[in-house]
Amino acid sequence: MKKLRLVLVLFLVVSLLTACGGTSTDTGSTTVAKTITIATDLDLQSMDQQVATDGISFSMQDLVLSGLCTLSDAGVAEPELASSWDVSADGMTYTFHLVDAKWSNGDAVTANDFVFGWRHLVDPKLASEYAFIMDTIHVVNAGDCAAGTKALDQLGVEATDDKTFVVHLTQPCDFLLSLMAFPSFFPVNEKFFEAQGDQYALSVDNLLFNGPYTMTSWTAGSEYVFTKNPNYFNADSVKTEEIVFKYVSDTQSAMLSYENGDVDYVKLTGELVDAYKGKDGYTQRLAGYLWYMSVNFTNSKFVQGGNLVKAISCGIDRDTIATSVLKDGSIAAKGIVPTGFATGPDGKDYRDTTDAFVTYDPAQAASYYKAAVADNGGKDYSIELLFEDTEASKAVAEQIQSMLQTNCPGLTITLNSKPKKTRLDMMQHQQYELGLTRWGPDYADPETYMDLFRTTAVDNNNGRYNNPEYDKLVNAADVNANSTERWQQYKDAEKILVQDDCGVIPVYQSGGAIMINPKVTGIRFHSAGVDSYRFMVKSAS
Amino acid sequence: MTRYVTKRVLIGLATLFVILFVLFLMLRFMPGTPFNDEKLTAAQRALLYAKYGLDKPFLVQFWNYFTSMLRGDFGLSYVINKNFAVSSMVWTRLAVSIRIGFQAMLLGSVIGLLLGIWSALKRNTWVDTLCSGISVFGVSVPSYVFALLLAYFIGYKLKLFPILWSTKNVAASTVLPTISLSLFPVANIARFTRSELIDVMNSDYVLLASSKGIKTWQLIWRHELRNALIPIITVMGPLLVDLLTGSMVVEKIFGIPGIGSLMVQAIQYNDYNVVLATAFVYSAMYIFTMMIVDILYGVIDPRIRVAKEG
Numbered sequence: 001m002k003k004l005r006l007v008l009v010l011f012l013v014v015s016l017l018t019a020c021g022g023t024s025t026d027t028g029s030t031t032v033a034k035t036i037t038i039a040t041d042l043d044l045q046s047m048d049q050q051v052a053t054d055g056i057s058f059s060m061q062d063l064v065l066s067g068l069c070t071l072s073d074a075g076v077a078e079p080e081l082a083s084s085w086d087v088s089a090d091g092m093t094y095t096f097h098l099v100d101a102k103w104s105n106g107d108a109v110t111a112n113d114f115v116f117g118w119r120h121l122v123d124p125k126l127a128s129e130y131a132f133i134m135d136t137i138h139v140v141n142a143g144d145c146a147a148g149t150k151a152l153d154q155l156g157v158e159a160t161d162d163k164t165f166v167v168h169l170t171q172p173c174d175f176l177l178s179l180m181a182f183p184s185f186f187p188v189n190e191k192f193f194e195a196q197g198d199q200y201a202l203s204v205d206n207l208l209f210n211g212p213y214t215m216t217s218w219t220a221g222s223e224y225v226f227t228k229n230p231n232y233f234n235a236d237s238v239k240t241e242e243i244v245f246k247y248v249s250d251t252q253s254a255m256l257s258y259e260n261g262d263v264d265y266v267k268l269t270g271e272l273v274d275a276y277k278g279k280d281g282y283t284q285r286l287a288g289y290l291w292y293m294s295v296n297f298t299n300s301k302f303v304q305g306g307n308l309v310k311a312i313s314c315g316i317d318r319d320t321i322a323t324s325v326l327k328d329g330s331i332a333a334k335g336i337v338p339t340g341f342a343t344g345p346d347g348k349d350y351r352d353t354t355d356a357f358v359t360y361d362p363a364q365a366a367s368y369y370k371a372a373v374a375d376n377g378g379k380d381y382s383i384e385l386l387f388e389d390t391e392a393s394k395a396v397a398e399q400i401q402s403m404l405q406t407n408c409p410g411l412t413i414t415l416n417s418k419p420k421k422t423r424l425d426m427m428q429h430q431q432y433e434l435g436l437t438r439w440g441p442d443y444a445d446p447e448t449y450m451d452l453f454r455t456t457a458v459d460n461n462n463g464r465y466n467n468p469e470y471d472k473l474v475n476a477a478d479v480n481a482n483s484t485e486r487w488q489q490y491k492d493a494e495k496i497l498v499q500d501d502c503g504v505i506p507v508y509q510s511g512g513a514i515m516i517n518p519k520v521t522g523i524r525f526h527s528a529g530v531d532s533y534r535f536m537v538k539s540a541s
Numbered sequence: 542m543t544r545y546v547t548k549r550v551l552i553g554l555a556t557l558f559v560i561l562f563v564l565f566l567m568l569r570f571m572p573g574t575p576f577n578d579e580k581l582t583a584a585q586r587a588l589l590y591a592k593y594g595l596d597k598p599f600l601v602q603f604w605n606y607f608t609s610m611l612r613g614d615f616g617l618s619y620v621i622n623k624n625f626a627v628s629s630m631v632w633t634r635l636a637v638s639i640r641i642g643f644q645a646m647l648l649g650s651v652i653g654l655l656l657g658i659w660s661a662l663k664r665n666t667w668v669d670t671l672c673s674g675i676s677v678f679g680v681s682v683p684s685y686v687f688a689l690l691l692a693y694f695i696g697y698k699l700k701l702f703p704i705l706w707s708t709k710n711v712a713a714s715t716v717l718p719t720i721s722l723s724l725f726p727v728a729n730i731a732r733f734t735r736s737e738l739i740d741v742m743n744s745d746y747v748l749l750a751s752s753k754g755i756k757t758w759q760l761i762w763r764h765e766l767r768n769a770l771i772p773i774i775t776v777m778g779p780l781l782v783d784l785l786t787g788s789m790v791v792e793k794i795f796g797i798p799g800i801g802s803l804m805v806q807a808i809q810y811n812d813y814n815v816v817l818a819t820a821f822v823y824s825a826m827y828i829f830t831m832m833i834v835d836i837l838y839g840v841i842d843p844r845i846r847v848a849k850e851g
Contacts, residue, residue, distance in 0.1 A: 039705075043806070045625040053578060071718045127588040129581050147584060202625060219708045220622055221634060221798030248705055248796040252689070256697040421573035421811050428577075439579060459582045 008076035012361035018151050019252070032539040033048035035242040036520060038265040039254040043247045044224055047215065048201035049183035053129045055440075056528040061183040062228050062246060064209040066233075068096050068114070068165070068180035070534075075343075075444050081109060081187075081210075081233075082165075091172030091481055096165040096180075101233035102190050104209040113187035116243045118157050120188055123157065124148040130184045133442060137176045138169045172481045173444040182442060182529055212238045212534045219221065222247055239537045243432030256517065264517035264538060270391055273328050273513045283514045284329030287528035290338045291396070292429060293385070293505040294435045294463045300379065304467065307372035308381060309502035313358055314367030314398055322508045325399045326392060329511025334358065335498050336453075337446045337490070338509045341527045350446055354491050358506055359499035362407040369408035372375060382412040386427070388420040396507065397436055427462040434508070435462065444528040446490040450474045453497055467504035470496045480527040546836055553832045561610075561817070561825045565603050568813050575811045577621035593619065606817070615821075616814035621806055627814045631822060632798065638792075638799035642784035644719040649726025650777065657734025658726065658761065664739065670732060679728025683792035688721035692794060695720075705796040718795045723790060726780050733776055737769035782830050 001302040044051040049061045068082040082096040101109040114275055122131045122145040134142035140156025169176070179185060189208050195204045204215050212232045217225035224245040242407050246263065257263040268276060276282050295302050295309055302309055318332030331339060334356035342350045348417035373380055387397040394417060401413040418426065427435045439460075441448040452460040454471050469492050477489035497503045516523065522535040576589045590596040594605060606616065615627040622630055660672035693732060695717060696704035702716040734792055741747060750764055789801035807815035 043621065045620065048623070051623050053580070124588055125592075127585065127592045128578070129578060129585060129589070132580065132582055132584060148588075217708060218627070219798060220630065220705050221803065222796065223708045225708075246705055246796060247798075249802070250793045250796070253692050253704050253794050253796065256692055260697055260700060260704065262703065262705065376801075410633065421575075421577040421809075422571075424577045424579065425573040437579070460579065498713055 015480055019518070021457070022090050022426070031449045031540050032239050033519070033540045034240070034534075035244060036240055036261045036265075036536055037244040037246060039218060039246050039248045039257070039263045039267075040531065041247075041249055041251065041254075041267055041269070043221060044218075046201065047218075049186045049189070050128050050130070051201070052119070052127060052183065054246050055530065058183045059533060060215075060224060060226070062181075062211070062530050062532050063213040064188045064207070064211045064215050064229070065183060065533050066101070066211045067183070067186040069177055071181045071524065071526055071529060071532065073524055075178065075528065077180060079187060082180070085177075092169045093171070094167040094169070094176060095160075098163045098165065099233055100233045101210055103192070104214055104229060104231050105189075106231070107191070108162070109189075109210050111165035112162070113189055114165045114185075115157050115159045116190040116193070117186060117188035118199055119145070121184055121195075122146040123152060127482070128184075131348070133179070133182070133183070133184050134497075136448075137172045137173045137179055140168045140170055147440055149350070150181045159359070171479045174483060174486070175447070177441040178529065179443050186503055197198040213243060215363075227461075238534075241537065243533060247486060256372055258515055258517075263522075264520050266515045268328070268513040268515060276515055277327075279515075281515050281518045283516050285512045285514065285525045286329060286331065286338075286340050286527060287512055288338050288341050288441045289438050289510040289512050290333055290336060291436065291438045291507045291510060292336060293332065293507060294399075294432075294437050295465075295503065296432055296435070296463045297503075298464050299402065299433055301383065303499040304465065304503055307375060307503075309369045311365045311368035311408050311411075312383075312404060313502045313505045314361045314368060315404045316404055316505070316507065317360045318358065318506075318508055319360070320403075321396055321399050322511075325395050326448045326508065326511070330508050330513065330514040332421060333488050333506035333508050336448075336449050336504055336506050337494060338441075338527065341441070342444045344487045350487070350490075354494065365404075365407040365467055366409065369411055373410065378413065379409040382414065384416050385436065386416045386418065386423055386432040386434065388423045389417045390420075392510075393436055394416075400436075400507070402489075428459075430462065430464065432462075434505075438464075438510070440515065441528040444526075446487075446494070447478060448528070450490050450493055450497075453480070463504070465497070465501070467496060467501055467503065470501075496530040549835050553828045556828055557821070557825060561607065561821060562603065563821050564817055565606065566599075568811075568816060569599060569602075571811065573811050575813060577811070588818050593617070606814075610821075615818040618812055618815050620810040620812040621681050621803070621815055629819045630803070630815065632816045634798055634800040634803045635822060637797060638801060639785050640720065641715050641718050641797065641799065642781070644715060645722035645784050646726060646781050648719060649723035649780075650730055652723070653727045653730025654734055654766075654773075657732035658738060658766070660731070661735045661738035662761075669735075672735070676728040676732045679724045680732075683790075684724060684788060685794060686720070687724050688791050688794045691717045691721055693801070704767050706798065714795070714797075718791050718797055721794075722784055726777075726784070729776060729780065730773060733773045734769060736767055737772055741765045741769045778830055778834060782826055785826065786814065794797070 040056050042054060042056045042452055044060055044199045045054050045057045047061060049065060052058055052061065056381035066080050068215065069077040074079050081098055081101055083099045084097050088096045092238060098109065098111060103109060118134065119148065121128055122134050124146065128353045131146040134146065140298045141154045142152050144150035145152055145155045158166045160166055191201055196394065199206045203205055204218050207215055209229055212229055214229045215224065216227045217223065226243040228241050229235065232238065252270045253274060254263060254266045258266045297304060298454060322330040322332045325504045334351055335354065335358065337350050339351040340349055344350055344353060346353065385397055385400060387393040397415050401415055404413050405412055424431050424436065427437060439449060439452060449459060453465050454474055473493035477486045477493065479485035482491065498506060517538065520536060520538045522537050524532040524535060564710040564771045594602060609616065613628055615631065618625045618630060656675060660669040663669055692704045695701050702713050703710060704717065706714045731818055747760065747764055750762055789805050792802040800822070801817065804819040807819060819847050
């Protein structure tokens with residue numbers, strides 16, 4: 001009995017000691033907290049900005065690297081390493097003037113670092129999944145360099161001196177500046193890169209930093225620590241000493257840690273959204289991801305602008321899906337271009353100046369469906385809906401199934417759930433009927449969405465939608481230097497695609513529910529591009 | 542004996558080779574590829590395939606993989622940690638799982654044995670009922686439910702140990718997962734110990750020893766437990782392999798960078814080399830344990846060897 005008591009006492013002492021060591025929060029002498037901890041439900045995939053493809057990797061790179069610009073809260077490009085820039089009268093040459101900045105090894109950041117970084121992105125040897133983005137901003141020879149048909153030194157970029165970086169385009173690009181805050185366009189120090197060989201960017205020792213933070217610890221699958229970079233050219237503006245990202249795929253335990261004060265930021269999912277809605281710290285954001293149903297027009301069931309696709313489009317109550325099923329700040333789609341995403345030449349949001357091209361009308365859906373059945377010789381339709389096996393997609397697909405079967409009596413919707421990569425593969429090979437899918441935009445311009453459904457866009461136009469009138473409008477808009485005209489061309493094209501042809505059936509624009517410690521401010525959420533945590537501050541009191 | 546062992550080892554290696562081949566084949570037939578993103582063009586995908594040698598014929602790919610594997614090179618990760626050497630990824634994660642697995646096994650064995658002995662001694666009293674209750678609870682409650690309970694009560698309410706894995710405080714981070722994973726071995730070992738011990742306690746030699754006046758603890762330690770342990774150790778073998786290979790759900794709850802969660806991620810992302818390496822490690826550990834058991838049987842009871850070889 002005495003021994004048992006001794007063991008119990010020892011256990012308690014050890015527990016108390018460990019507990020004391022584990023939960024202390026260092027507030028320092030200043031008024032801001034030293035550390036901010038973010039729980040992320042997605043893991044870091046790569047710290048190489050020209051290899052990464054996912055949002056969380058880009059956000060971590062944004063902490064340690066700076067590009068020519070950063071994005072303001074509203075998503076407007078602001079000077080960063082480029083203190084200023086000149087645009088030629090024809091809009092096809094951009095000249096960036098660089099500030100005095102240093103890499104973490106003491107080297108100066110030069111225009112050549114940008115030239116090397118940009119060439120590296122399109123290098124066929126690297127085979128970057130984001131090489132396409134160089135062509136998106138129409139840099140001279142971008143496509144040819146990426147395909148390996150032209151040498152890398154033919155890419156339309158040059159360093160006229162150490163502090164001047166010049167970009168040559170084949171056509172004007174309205175959104176080029178906002179993409180200068182996108183990590184794929186960040187510089188690379190050639191000397192350091194060559195010295196690391198195939199180990200480049202695979203550990204903290206093989207990384208070089210020029211941004212507000214340096215990466216000081218990298219525990220794959222678990223924890224990533226970023227510490228303030230004293231060599232950052234604007235170091236005085238950085239208030240938080242340390243930022244920690246913790247990969248936690250279980251939201252419930254992440255929230256328990258949040259409640260304990262160990263974590264400051266948790267993305268909510270499922271029932272937790274309901275549980276925390278309205279509480280202090282509950283934050284909703286609107287993302288630029290637009291979820292839509294792709295219709296496979298290579299299947300003879302579907303005809304562009306036909307009764308069946310119109311019945312489907314009218315038969316979905318998008319508001320109910322957003323507010324009663326998803327409940328996380330998602331909103332009903334009004335077209336294929338998201339809300340609060342792109343600002344037009346008039347300074348207004350694209351969607352504020354464009355009609356809603358989809359409506360919920362059950363009576364109309366029923367009559368379209370009746371007509372479709374008549375076209376089909378009186379036979380009812382059975383349609384398969386393909387979606388990915390995530391909680392949200394499943395809930396949305398089930399809701400669509402129930403709505404369509406109710407609103408179009410006689411219609412059968414069967415559900416087919418697959419992992420994301422499999423769903424994409426099936427859609428890319430036209431092995432589907434209706435496919436619930438999405439597009440995540442990298443830049444805030446309608447072009448990113450409108451380009452997807454051109455006849456020539458075989459990589460993304462999975463349903464093989466084909467309307468020459470649409471193609472003509474979008475192709476003309478893409479190269480139109482007159483922004484007002486260009487904007488109108490996209491609006492006209494969107495009406496043809498969504499309203500007239502029901503070539504795609506937009507469903508909802510995804511939102512996100514997050515619990516953020518009320519003491520933390522300064523996180524910049526962007527509907528296009530990268531969420532930025534570099535300006536984050538947590539008050540100590 | 543040497544012939545017997547050699548034969549077992551060769552069979553083990555051949556099994557591993559077949560498993561590797563079947564896995565390789567299955568992965569290539571799985572729909573989707575690691576490079577399957579909305580934004581990836583067909584031309585760029587072809588470049589990536591060529592870069593990683595995925596454009597070569599199946600048998601060439603397998604042969605390349607197999608020969609590099611013999612040199613300890615398990616290829617690169619395509620998605621989870623892009624361009625990382627899979628061997629080092631798997632090794633780091635396995636080390637974490639093994640650590641927690643061992644701790645859980647140790648804790649589970651000690652508590653399980655104590656509970657088993659206690660309930661066997663106090664048969665048909667409240668102690669026995671309590672211990673049986675704990676056993677039933679341990680066997681029927683999944684470890685992740687127990688993990689959530691621990692996270693809530695010990696991590697959140699009492700704040701004794703961190704809920705999430707922390708590299709700054711690894712030892713404390715392993716406490717809750719260790720306890721969660723130990724529940725199952727506790728229940729199993731307690732149950733076995735109790736029934737084996739009761740059998741032994743009723744045997745003639747124990748009655749004789751006890752009538753000679755040997756002290757109770759000496760009797761338990763020297764005579765009863767020693768004999769009861771043999772079948773218990775048989776149960777512990779497979780339990781240990783289960784624990785060492787990590788529990789994907791417990792790893793998910795506590796945010797542990799273990800091998801269980803890595804395997805699930807790899808399958809979701811079609812990260813071929815990581816799926817292959819993790820599945821290979823799992824298979825190798827199972828086959829190795831079976832082989833040891835087989836060989837031990839041969840050592841303990843030569844009749845098994847003779848019968849099989851005959």
